[in-house]
């Protein structure tokens with residue numbers, strides 16, 4: 001988790017809006033392989049939200065939802081293997097969900113979203129997803 005803390009520190013140096021943003025940590029959310037999982041990002045003032053997964057030693061941007069000037073939403077997938085992930089909700093309300101279909105063990109990790117709130121970078125509380133109880137936390 002050391003790398004992860006470092007990344008968040010970096011984000012927070014850039015401007016951490018939510019004092020409660022500390023992602024460390026609620027109890028993991030235990031799911032079983034094959035379950036569908038929906039996580040919700042709540043960053044009310046952001047017009048652009050990116051979902052990240054911090055998995056086995058690697059930070060992966062998953063997708064970015066953006067609201068254009070004309071009020072439309074665009075979604076960019078950053079991960080090559082995005083066939084099982086999708087997004088729902090609405091950037092305008094700040095509630096953007098991440099849906100993972102039929103989770104696999106490799107999907108375990110810390111999920112969090114980040115956005116721009118009034119020009120600063122903001123992050124939400126992360127959600128630690130544990131698949132089949134395989135995650136070991138020290």
Ligand SMILES: *[C@@H]1O[C@H](CO)[C@@H](O)[C@H](O)[C@H]1NC(C)=O
Nearest residue numbers: 033034035036037100101102
């Ligand atoms: C997961 O979602 C897919 C597509 O909506 C559905 O076909 C499938 O039955 C769901 N699986 C579970 C375990 O709910």
Ligand SMILES: *[C@@H]1O[C@H](CO)[C@@H](O)[C@H](O)[C@H]1NC(C)=O
Nearest residue numbers: 018040041042043044094095
């Ligand atoms: C989103 O966050 C705001 C401010 O923290 C809170 O008032 C609101 O209830 C949250 N909404 C949801 C759906 O969690």
Ligand SMILES: *[C@@H]1O[C@H](CO)[C@@H](O)[C@H](O)[C@H]1NC(C)=O
Nearest residue numbers: 060078079080081082083106
């Ligand atoms: C994408 O999926 C393939 C096949 O499951 C796997 O070999 C590859 O490592 C995955 N790539 C990433 C970035 O997860």
